[in-house]
Amino acid sequence: MTPNERIGRSLLRQEVSERIKRYILDNRLRPGSPLPTENELCAALGASRSSVREAIKTLGALDIVEVRHGHGTYVGGLSLSALVEGLTFRGLLGPDDEFGVLSDLVEVRELFERGNAAKIVGTLEESHVDELDALVDQMARGEDIVAADRAFHALLVQPLGNALVSQLTDAFWDVYTAVAPHLGVPTDENDTVVLHRAIIAAARTANLTAFADAVIAHYTPIRTRIAAARA
Amino acid sequence: MTPNERIGRSLLRQEVSERIKRYILDNRLRPGSPLPTENELCAALGASRSSVREAIKTLGALDIVEVRHGHGTYVGGLSLSALVEGLTFRGLLGPDDEFGVLSDLVEVRELFERGNAAKIVGTLEESHVDELDALVDQMARGEDIVAADRAFHALLVQPLGNALVSQLTDAFWDVYTAVAPHLGVPTDENDTVVLHRAIIAAARTANLTAFADAVIAHYTPIRTRIAAARA
DNA sequence: GAATGTAGGATTGTTGAACAATGGGATTGT
DNA sequence: ACAATCCCATTGTTCAACAATCCTACATTC
Numbered sequence: 001m002t003p004n005e006r007i008g009r010s011l012l013r014q015e016v017s018e019r020i021k022r023y024i025l026d027n028r029l030r031p032g033s034p035l036p037t038e039n040e041l042c043a044a045l046g047a048s049r050s051s052v053r054e055a056i057k058t059l060g061a062l063d064i065v066e067v068r069h070g071h072g073t074y075v076g077g078l079s080l081s082a083l084v085e086g087l088t089f090r091g092l093l094g095p096d097d098e099f100g101v102l103s104d105l106v107e108v109r110e111l112f113e114r115g116n117a118a119k120i121v122g123t124l125e126e127s128h129v130d131e132l133d134a135l136v137d138q139m140a141r142g143e144d145i146v147a148a149d150r151a152f153h154a155l156l157v158q159p160l161g162n163a164l165v166s167q168l169t170d171a172f173w174d175v176y177t178a179v180a181p182h183l184g185v186p187t188d189e190n191d192t193v194v195l196h197r198a199i200i201a202a203a204r205t206a207n208l209t210a211f212a213d214a215v216i217a218h219y220t221p222i223r224t225r226i227a228a229a230r231a
Numbered sequence: 232m233t234p235n236e237r238i239g240r241s242l243l244r245q246e247v248s249e250r251i252k253r254y255i256l257d258n259r260l261r262p263g264s265p266l267p268t269e270n271e272l273c274a275a276l277g278a279s280r281s282s283v284r285e286a287i288k289t290l291g292a293l294d295i296v297e298v299r300h301g302h303g304t305y306v307g308g309l310s311l312s313a314l315v316e317g318l319t320f321r322g323l324l325g326p327d328d329e330f331g332v333l334s335d336l337v338e339v340r341e342l343f344e345r346g347n348a349a350k351i352v353g354t355l356e357e358s359h360v361d362e363l364d365a366l367v368d369q370m371a372r373g374e375d376i377v378a379a380d381r382a383f384h385a386l387l388v389q390p391l392g393n394a395l396v397s398q399l400t401d402a403f404w405d406v407y408t409a410v411a412p413h414l415g416v417p418t419d420e421n422d423t424v425v426l427h428r429a430i431i432a433a434a435r436t437a438n439l440t441a442f443a444d445a446v447i448a449h450y451t452p453i454r455t456r457i458a459a460a461r462a
Numbered sequence: 463g464a465a466t467g468t469a470g471g472a473t474t475g476t477t478g479a480a481c482a483a484t485g486g487g488a489t490t491g492t
Numbered sequence: 493a494c495a496a497t498c499c500c501a502t503t504g505t506t507c508a509a510c511a512a513t514c515c516t517a518c519a520t521t522c
Binding site: 270 | 501502503504
Binding site for chain 2: 011069078080089101108
């Protein structure tokens with residue numbers, strides 16, 4: 001496809017990108033399904049390999065496509081990795097508070113847990129609470145505190161049955177842990193055990209306001225640290 | 232940089248991508264700031280133009296960088312466009328409910344408004360309420376109902392002062408309007424005026440529970456439509 | 463026979479050069 | 493002063509060649 005043949009149309013690699021997406025949709029492919037090779041795509045779409053590759057790289061950044069060197073190209077995991085990378089960069093670029101990424105982030109995470117208190121407490125089963133307890137025990141023993149903390153909150157919102165909330169929770173956690181150190185936000189872990197136990201206790205008694213308060217109490221020191229780091 | 236010189240290291244375009252991000256961070260560039268030309272980047276980073284371009288395309292997909300044909304490359308707007316494209320594709324790929332993208336989406340939007348009722352009602356000023364009213368008037372007149380609806384909800388969460396919530400609200404709206412038609416979800420607009428007026432009325436009286444109920448009532452028909460479209 | 467090593471093919475990664483398309487500014491002409 | 497034109501810098505696209513990687517199949521060895 002010589003450039004002359006597509007006057008007036010948009011950028012070629014953009015069209016190629018759209019056509020690859022369309023190909024996945026039309027063929028009902030699923031994450032992990034193999035895609036045609038670069039050369040096959042070149043022939044099928046009538047574009048040079050460079051254009052096809054640039055289009056693939058674009059889709060790769062969105063986790064719509066995943067490329068394995070020497071192996072092939074596959075449908076991606078459709079994760080929120082792009083959101084993580086984008087927000088992380090935003091957070092690193094604007095420590096001078098042009099964007100209050102960190103505090104906004106924490107606010108949303110808190111909202112996910114506090115605002116869904118009724119549903120969380122209502123559908124929380126005994127086994128879930130035990131798992132939460134086990135994670136706090138792990139934190140108390142000082143084993144992989146960060147991982148346990150992350151798993152705790154993931155588990156907390158899991159009963160909501162909302163995959164988007166779960167993935168956003170994870171994504172925001174990733175962004176926070178990536179950005180906070182660069183902004184001089186300390187990672188105080190003294191009260192974490194107590195604060196998490198309070199959340200569990202409130203969930204056990206199925207006391208909605210107590211649960212909401214415990215969640216707020218949990219995030220309060222974090223907000224304080226962020227506010228302090230700004231000054 | 233001949234391939235031999237970087238054995239063991241990761242992909243070149245990935246390194247180039249990281250170095251471009253670092254360049255922006257180190258030089259405290261802001262959205263709209265110009266970046267070096269492709270050839271300058273080639274020279275500075277010691278990579279071929281193809282590799283540099285693929286790296287730039289990756290960053291472009293994340294809106295970290297923006298490329299203008301024939302003009303130059305600039306720092307991007309750091310928007311959530313990547314999230315929109317990713318979620319939209321996910322929604323289109325999984326109408327068979329592998330991902331319940333649409334319902335998850337609406338649930339989060341509702342949570343943003345309902346869960347922050349206290350803060351919204353508390354900080355809502357007279358002028359804001361008037362603007363909300365004006366938007367509903369516009370909807371009642373049938374002028375650009377979709378745009379007015381979108382503006383309404385954007386304005387509703389604005390007093391939160393949380394840029395992330397505002398942008399996620401916008402992003403989710405975009406995804407919904409892009410995905411819903413393809414899934415056969417009808418866009419009934421009969422009750423919208425009444426339902427939006429109820430939200431305003433509750434906000435005016437500063438009645439928190441009434442506000443939350445009005446928000447729930449507003450989203451109920453949407454959830455019903457999504458559920459119906461699944462069956 | 464099983465484990466290991468090796469050679470080959472297929473696929474993506476990288477390079478370099480050349481030309482097209484675009485946008486904006488400088489030049490020119492009136 | 494204004495407009496049209498030309499020119500130049502920059503990004504878009506193509507092509508061809510070779511490198512790096514992964515997997516498979518085969519051969520080797522114990």
